[in-house]
Amino acid sequence: MSAVQTAAPSPADVRAALDRTDRILRGHGGGVKLARVEGSEVWVDLVDACEACPIRSVTFALTVQPALRAIPGVEEVRSHQVQLPESSLERLSARSRKMTTEGM
DSSP states (O other), rough: OOOOOOHHHHHHHHHHHHHHHHHHHTTTTTTEEEEETTTTTTEEEEHHHHOOTHOOOOOOOIHHHHHHHTTTOEEEEOOOTTSSOHHHHOOOHHHHHHHHHHEE
């Protein structure tokens, strides 16, 4: 029995996505940094104003995760600073996509 293995994400693609996302967050005094890549899983740290922000989970779900999940090979995006269950993060992302396509 063989498991389907996904190619690891390109380090250059991960850096480029994080740079774009970091520039967005810098506009609000925050930021995001790469913590590590473990196979298809990317771990990030939210920094500066994002570290203590009460809505960092929303920022993570609506800005950081989509940017990194768009990269081939990235299956999971995680941060030890975000304590919401994956199902809650998925609902936030789904609601955001719906609002984007249908308008507010």
